[in-house]
Amino acid sequence: MSKLLLIVTIAGERVALPAGAVESVVELDTLIQVPRAAPHVAGLSALRSRVLTVIDCMRSLELGVTDCSDGVREAAVVELDGHHYALIVDSVEDVVEALSDPQPVRAAMGPGWERVSEGMVETEEGPMLLIDVAALVSGVEAKAA
């Protein structure tokens, strides 16, 4: 099994996104607020004439709020059910090959991580947490509903 993973940092932690799901990595500059939307929806942005719904991953994981005030943020663009989302991450590092199928993580994770985890994968850089993009996008509220 050779699956590519995109290593990103969210809330200071290095985690893996399935690289196949990520269309591109962009730098967001302007954000249009969406009043009354769920808190993890940071706003809207435009990418090549497409509207991106920007997801604040820290907020989605209940690990705090990403500070968007200082301008440019890095984000990974994913498509889900025909909608395009930009996931705000601290930084994008590298693409690596997965060396194993996801294995359940048996140790206790933080509550936010638990919800979006698809398991642990082995890589050349050691074990990584594989993130379920859909869970990240839907956020806490959807889970509760």
Next chain:
Amino acid sequence: MDDLISEFIAECREMLEALGGEIVAWEATPDDRGRLDSIFRFVHTVKGNCGFFDFPRLEALSHAAEDALAEVRAGRRQADHALVSAVLGVIDRISEMVAALEAGDEIVAGDDTLLIQALQPSADVPVAPVAATVAEAQTKAVAPRTIRLSVELLDRLMSGVSDMVLARNELARRLREAPGDVAVDGAFERLSSIIADMRDSITRTRMQRIENLFVALPRMVRDLSADLGKQVLVDIEGGDVELDREMIEMIRDPLTHIIRNAVDHGIETPAERLKAGKREIGLLIVSARQSGNQILIDIQDDGRGINAKRLVEKAISARVIQKSEAADLSKREQLALIFEAGLSTASQVTAISGRGVGMDVVRSNIERIGGIVEVDSTLGEGTRMTLRVPLTLTIIPALTVSVAGQSFAIPRSAIDEIVRANGASVTLEKLGGAGVATIRGRRVPEIALADVLGLESAVPEEERSLVVLRPAGADVYALAVDRIHDHEELVVKPAAPAIMATGLYAGTTLADDGSPILLFDPAGIAKVGGVRLEAHDRAARLAEAAATVTVSDETPVLLFRGLDGGRRAMRLAIVDRIEEVPAAAIRPGAGQLRVQLGETILPLAGVNGDLPAEKVRLFRLNDGAREIGYAFREVVDMSVVGTEIISASSPGEVSGVALILGEPAELVDPHWLFANFAAASGTLSEQLVCRLPADDPWMQNMLRPIVEAAGYRVVSDSDEIAADLAILSEASSGDAAAARTIRLRADPDPASEKDETIYRYDRAALLMALKSAGAGRR
């Protein structure tokens, strides 16, 4: 006809394919309502379509199955195993017949009585194995003459092109910011025009002439009326109006239903008609026309009309309304009860206009696509149903507004009017914390957009603008926004689920500058803002219908200041839009001032003072055929003007003076403007006057535009102005005070040779008469 049959076959095939799984699942759980409904819909559709075509076997089978399933739906019968197998037998047989039709064979005569009997409740007849009554489907497939494309594919193409337009806009912006090479600009221009062409043609692939929908109607009406022993003449107009193909599909069923109703319940039998003093042959007029970005489809019959009193009685007994409420209903509100679920004045259910699937479904289907259904009826004289539907589903004209520095879009179809919070005709009050705005005496709930969105607005309340909104099927309310920006045609896309979950937004879009904009859902804002819509639900809907149909003697006008500072009013209907152009775009040419707008050059009127040095604002006026520009300094407000106009002594740019919002304003005469600025030659010395009965909606809505286009000023029968011409319907007695009179008849054929009346849809004869009446005076 062949096309229709192949369409019918394709539709059946699609439904059968989709139904495949449902049938099996229904067999396992006969109680499943959803599955039952989808099977019912299938047989209902087949039955309905058989009405157009001559497939008696198909019709008998589907009708029988529909009856049985309707019993189950109504809870009068249990779906037992016997019934399920019987229905399955029927569906199998239908699919065989469809297969035979598809292969180009006739349906062979055969016996279906066993199958139909098996549907009866007490039937113990074993279901015969599906017999080989139908000839084996030929293996040789018929070569298709056209390609069937899925609407989905067209949608993808369309959205691809929309993306391209947006990308082009972005590129245009970048090019402006970094002025480059002339060669690059030239290449970009070429690209732009190619994209524009492509967008046009893609849009057109989605457009269909409404004829496709209408072409089946005469046959359907003929067959229906033959079944019912009636005589009905169908008059179809406006088949060349084009409509998004998806919209055509969406209105097919409602339209069919309304026509069936009209023939079945509306038009009387020949004997009844003779007794009522009408011609034996009933007339059914189906017409389509485009009005702005809406398509209006009228279905008008001269039948017995709707008995509003009986409708109210039924509504009370069906507990749709309270007795106390009923007393307050206006005529129009009474009629609109026909759209309530479970109401029908027909005393018996017939094969033609069904049960259950009633006018309430018609209304909800039309409203789902952003349209409106209106009904107007006079007992004993006939009924008119009007469907108003938008042209397409994907491009929405919208108004952009801003609050707390952020822009949003509001669909224009929901906007009633826009007023300034500090305008003379507006007062704002707070009642227990709830906002109430009084706009020209009308009290409407008011909510601040900033509050709904939880934003801080820096604009004080009295300086905001109020957008009066009328969401589909709900009451009006006023929304206070910081600033009104612009009208834009927006390509709207659905927003992500997390955004839709707020209930406030209908979608997202990109503005010309490339930044995303959220499009509001007006009903959602009202809901989140706490405006109670339910209580006035019905009244509002009716008021809406009333507003669009009744002939009002108040004309909406736009109040503005001209370049010379004069307070003037322009009839709103002729203002296409407001534009702002650089002063350099205005130049004298060919003897008059002209303004360049994009790629067109229009004559410019209204230049009676100094032109501003930089930007000039102007109205773009449209008489339906030609356009002119009219420069002005600023817009003051929107208002209405009644009939009390003091006419100017000599014809000119100003036709008279009227009191508007408490102060006199000069009313601009659009006719004079067009005659002097747009006309290639000649100056009309004086306007001709034509008198039309004010209480005749047909005249006011259909005839008036023609008369006005022919150069007449239209007055009502109560105005004491000398008229050059009066137009009356054949039925009305007496003479109107006018130099000449034209009488119109509703019947295409003249009653006798001496008959000098004109058939009212004979446009050529009408125009001739209008012209000759005018010539007499000039």
